Amino acid sequence: MVEFSLWDIVSNLLLAARWTVVLSLIAFLGGGLVGLALLVARTTPSLVLQQAVAAYVQLFQGTPLLMQLFLAYFGMALLGIETSAWTSAAVALTLYSSAFLTEIWHGCVRAVPKGQWEAAQSLALSFTEQLRYVVFPQAARIAVAPTVGFLVQVVKGTALASVIGFVELTKAGTLITNATFKPFLVYSCVALLYFLICYPISLYARSLESRLHAKRS
DSSP: OOOOOHHHHHHHHHHHHHHHHHHHHHHHHHHHHHHHHHHHHHHSSOHHHHHHHHHHHHHHHSSOHHHHHHHHHHHHHHTTOOOOHHHHHHHHHHHHHHHHHHHHHHHHHHHSOHHHHHHHHHTTOOHHHIIIIIIHHHHHHHHHHHHHHHHHHHHHHGGGGGGGTOOSHHHHHHHHHHHHOOHHHHHHHHHHHHHHHHHHHHHHHHHHHHHHHHHHO
Protein backbone atom coordinates (compact mmCIF):
# COMPACT_ATOMS: atom_id res chain seq x y z
CA MET A 1 0.00 0.00 0.00
CA VAL A 2 1.38 3.41 -1.02
CA GLU A 3 1.54 6.00 1.76
CA PHE A 4 0.59 9.55 0.90
CA SER A 5 2.01 12.40 2.93
CA LEU A 6 0.08 15.57 3.68
CA TRP A 7 2.22 17.41 1.14
CA ASP A 8 1.36 14.82 -1.54
CA ILE A 9 -2.32 15.44 -0.91
CA VAL A 10 -2.05 19.23 -0.80
CA SER A 11 0.21 19.50 -3.86
CA ASN A 12 -2.20 17.44 -5.97
CA LEU A 13 -5.15 19.48 -4.76
CA LEU A 14 -3.29 22.70 -5.62
CA LEU A 15 -2.80 21.44 -9.17
CA ALA A 16 -6.54 20.76 -9.45
CA ALA A 17 -7.35 24.14 -7.88
CA ARG A 18 -5.82 25.80 -10.95
CA TRP A 19 -8.65 24.40 -13.06
CA THR A 20 -11.23 25.55 -10.54
CA VAL A 21 -9.86 29.10 -10.87
CA VAL A 22 -9.62 28.92 -14.68
CA LEU A 23 -13.16 27.55 -15.06
CA SER A 24 -14.47 30.21 -12.67
CA LEU A 25 -12.85 33.01 -14.65
CA ILE A 26 -14.11 31.66 -17.98
CA ALA A 27 -17.65 31.33 -16.61
CA PHE A 28 -17.54 34.75 -14.95
CA LEU A 29 -16.07 36.66 -17.91
CA GLY A 30 -18.12 34.77 -20.50
CA GLY A 31 -21.24 35.19 -18.42
CA GLY A 32 -20.46 38.88 -18.11
CA LEU A 33 -20.30 39.34 -21.88
CA VAL A 34 -23.52 37.40 -22.47
CA GLY A 35 -25.15 39.11 -19.50
CA LEU A 36 -24.28 42.56 -20.83
CA ALA A 37 -25.91 41.77 -24.18
CA LEU A 38 -28.99 40.45 -22.38
CA LEU A 39 -29.08 43.55 -20.17
CA VAL A 40 -29.15 45.82 -23.21
CA ALA A 41 -31.97 43.72 -24.68
CA ARG A 42 -33.88 43.85 -21.40
CA THR A 43 -33.65 47.63 -21.12
CA THR A 44 -34.89 48.28 -24.67
CA PRO A 45 -38.46 49.55 -25.15
CA SER A 46 -39.31 46.27 -26.92
CA LEU A 47 -41.70 44.29 -24.72
CA VAL A 48 -40.92 41.08 -26.62
CA LEU A 49 -37.19 41.36 -25.89
CA GLN A 50 -37.84 42.22 -22.26
CA GLN A 51 -40.07 39.18 -21.79
CA ALA A 52 -37.65 36.89 -23.65
CA VAL A 53 -34.73 37.91 -21.43
CA ALA A 54 -36.90 37.67 -18.30
CA ALA A 55 -37.87 34.11 -19.32
CA TYR A 56 -34.20 33.25 -19.89
CA VAL A 57 -33.28 34.54 -16.45
CA GLN A 58 -36.13 32.65 -14.78
CA LEU A 59 -35.17 29.44 -16.58
CA PHE A 60 -31.60 29.44 -15.29
CA GLN A 61 -32.46 30.78 -11.85
CA GLY A 62 -35.33 28.34 -11.43
CA THR A 63 -33.48 25.14 -12.29
CA PRO A 64 -30.59 23.51 -10.39
CA LEU A 65 -27.11 24.12 -11.77
CA LEU A 66 -26.54 20.36 -11.54
CA MET A 67 -29.34 19.74 -14.07
CA GLN A 68 -27.96 22.46 -16.32
CA LEU A 69 -24.58 20.72 -16.35
CA PHE A 70 -26.18 17.38 -17.24
CA LEU A 71 -28.26 18.96 -20.01
CA ALA A 72 -25.23 20.74 -21.46
CA TYR A 73 -23.13 17.57 -21.37
CA PHE A 74 -25.71 15.17 -22.81
CA GLY A 75 -27.64 17.73 -24.88
CA MET A 76 -24.62 18.82 -26.89
CA ALA A 77 -23.89 15.18 -27.65
CA LEU A 78 -27.48 14.66 -28.91
CA LEU A 79 -27.00 17.63 -31.25
CA GLY A 80 -23.98 15.90 -32.75
CA ILE A 81 -21.50 18.28 -31.17
CA GLU A 82 -18.32 16.61 -29.99
CA THR A 83 -17.93 17.79 -26.47
CA SER A 84 -15.88 17.21 -23.37
CA ALA A 85 -16.46 17.69 -19.67
CA TRP A 86 -14.40 20.90 -19.89
CA THR A 87 -16.47 22.38 -22.74
CA SER A 88 -19.80 21.36 -21.22
CA ALA A 89 -18.89 22.79 -17.82
CA ALA A 90 -17.71 26.06 -19.37
CA VAL A 91 -20.90 26.44 -21.44
CA ALA A 92 -23.26 25.56 -18.58
CA LEU A 93 -21.54 27.81 -16.06
CA THR A 94 -21.31 30.68 -18.54
CA LEU A 95 -25.05 30.55 -19.22
CA TYR A 96 -25.78 30.19 -15.51
CA SER A 97 -23.58 33.19 -14.70
CA SER A 98 -25.07 35.30 -17.47
CA ALA A 99 -28.59 34.86 -16.08
CA PHE A 100 -27.61 35.95 -12.58
CA LEU A 101 -25.40 38.81 -13.74
CA THR A 102 -28.17 40.08 -16.00
CA GLU A 103 -30.54 40.15 -13.03
CA ILE A 104 -27.98 41.86 -10.79
CA TRP A 105 -27.18 44.51 -13.39
CA HIS A 106 -30.83 45.03 -14.30
CA GLY A 107 -31.54 45.83 -10.66
CA CYS A 108 -28.67 48.32 -10.69
CA VAL A 109 -30.00 49.98 -13.85
CA ARG A 110 -33.42 50.29 -12.24
CA ALA A 111 -31.75 51.90 -9.22
CA VAL A 112 -30.66 54.84 -11.40
CA PRO A 113 -33.12 57.66 -10.62
CA LYS A 114 -35.84 58.20 -13.20
CA GLY A 115 -34.80 61.81 -13.45
CA GLN A 116 -31.51 60.75 -15.03
CA TRP A 117 -33.38 59.00 -17.85
CA GLU A 118 -35.55 62.06 -18.34
CA ALA A 119 -32.51 64.35 -18.37
CA ALA A 120 -30.87 62.17 -21.02
CA GLN A 121 -34.03 62.25 -23.12
CA SER A 122 -34.21 66.05 -22.81
CA LEU A 123 -30.73 66.22 -24.37
CA ALA A 124 -32.10 64.42 -27.43
CA LEU A 125 -29.81 61.45 -26.92
CA SER A 126 -30.68 58.21 -28.66
CA PHE A 127 -31.56 55.19 -26.52
CA THR A 128 -28.08 53.73 -27.04
CA GLU A 129 -26.46 57.03 -26.06
CA GLN A 130 -28.65 57.28 -22.97
CA LEU A 131 -27.40 53.89 -21.82
CA ARG A 132 -23.78 54.53 -22.76
CA TYR A 133 -23.28 58.04 -21.40
CA VAL A 134 -25.83 58.43 -18.61
CA VAL A 135 -27.38 55.23 -17.25
CA PHE A 136 -24.66 52.56 -17.47
CA PRO A 137 -21.88 54.66 -15.87
CA GLN A 138 -24.10 55.29 -12.83
CA ALA A 139 -25.36 51.70 -12.68
CA ALA A 140 -21.81 50.37 -12.96
CA ARG A 141 -20.78 52.04 -9.72
CA ILE A 142 -23.69 50.35 -7.93
CA ALA A 143 -23.03 47.00 -9.62
CA VAL A 144 -19.34 46.57 -8.81
CA ALA A 145 -19.73 45.16 -5.29
CA PRO A 146 -22.53 42.61 -5.98
CA THR A 147 -20.82 41.56 -9.20
CA VAL A 148 -17.55 40.79 -7.42
CA GLY A 149 -19.54 39.05 -4.69
CA PHE A 150 -21.24 36.82 -7.25
CA LEU A 151 -17.83 35.51 -8.31
CA VAL A 152 -17.78 33.58 -5.02
CA GLN A 153 -20.94 31.75 -6.08
CA VAL A 154 -19.35 30.92 -9.42
CA VAL A 155 -16.26 29.47 -7.73
CA LYS A 156 -18.39 27.29 -5.47
CA GLY A 157 -20.59 26.30 -8.42
CA THR A 158 -17.61 24.81 -10.23
CA ALA A 159 -17.63 22.00 -7.66
CA LEU A 160 -20.70 20.56 -9.39
CA ALA A 161 -18.72 20.14 -12.62
CA SER A 162 -17.20 17.06 -11.00
CA VAL A 163 -20.41 15.11 -11.71
CA ILE A 164 -19.75 15.20 -15.47
CA GLY A 165 -16.13 14.16 -15.04
CA PHE A 166 -14.36 17.51 -15.01
CA VAL A 167 -11.34 17.20 -12.72
CA GLU A 168 -11.37 20.32 -10.60
CA LEU A 169 -10.82 20.69 -6.87
CA THR A 170 -13.78 18.61 -5.69
CA LYS A 171 -13.26 15.83 -8.23
CA ALA A 172 -9.57 15.70 -7.38
CA GLY A 173 -10.50 15.40 -3.72
CA THR A 174 -12.69 12.38 -4.51
CA LEU A 175 -9.93 10.72 -6.55
CA ILE A 176 -7.35 11.32 -3.83
CA THR A 177 -9.74 10.01 -1.18
CA ASN A 178 -10.17 6.79 -3.17
CA ALA A 179 -6.40 6.37 -3.24
CA THR A 180 -5.56 7.38 0.33
CA PHE A 181 -8.68 6.26 2.26
CA LYS A 182 -8.42 9.49 4.26
CA PRO A 183 -11.68 11.28 3.44
CA PHE A 184 -11.72 13.60 6.46
CA LEU A 185 -8.19 14.86 5.85
CA VAL A 186 -8.62 15.23 2.10
CA TYR A 187 -11.99 17.00 2.18
CA SER A 188 -10.77 19.25 4.99
CA CYS A 189 -7.95 20.34 2.66
CA VAL A 190 -10.46 20.81 -0.18
CA ALA A 191 -12.68 22.98 2.02
CA LEU A 192 -9.66 25.02 3.15
CA LEU A 193 -8.58 25.67 -0.44
CA TYR A 194 -12.09 26.80 -1.41
CA PHE A 195 -12.02 29.12 1.60
CA LEU A 196 -8.63 30.54 0.60
CA ILE A 197 -9.99 31.25 -2.90
CA CYS A 198 -13.35 32.68 -1.88
CA TYR A 199 -12.63 34.60 1.32
CA PRO A 200 -10.39 37.28 -0.27
CA ILE A 201 -13.05 37.83 -2.93
CA SER A 202 -15.73 38.25 -0.25
CA LEU A 203 -13.55 40.70 1.64
CA TYR A 204 -12.92 42.70 -1.52
CA ALA A 205 -16.65 42.80 -2.32
CA ARG A 206 -17.45 44.07 1.19
CA SER A 207 -14.69 46.66 0.91
CA LEU A 208 -16.09 47.91 -2.39
CA GLU A 209 -19.58 48.09 -0.91
CA SER A 210 -18.34 50.08 2.08
CA ARG A 211 -16.53 52.54 -0.15
CA LEU A 212 -19.63 52.90 -2.32
CA HIS A 213 -21.81 53.72 0.70
CA ALA A 214 -19.18 56.17 1.95
CA LYS A 215 -19.21 58.03 -1.39
CA ARG A 216 -23.00 58.16 -1.41
CA SER A 217 -23.14 59.60 2.10
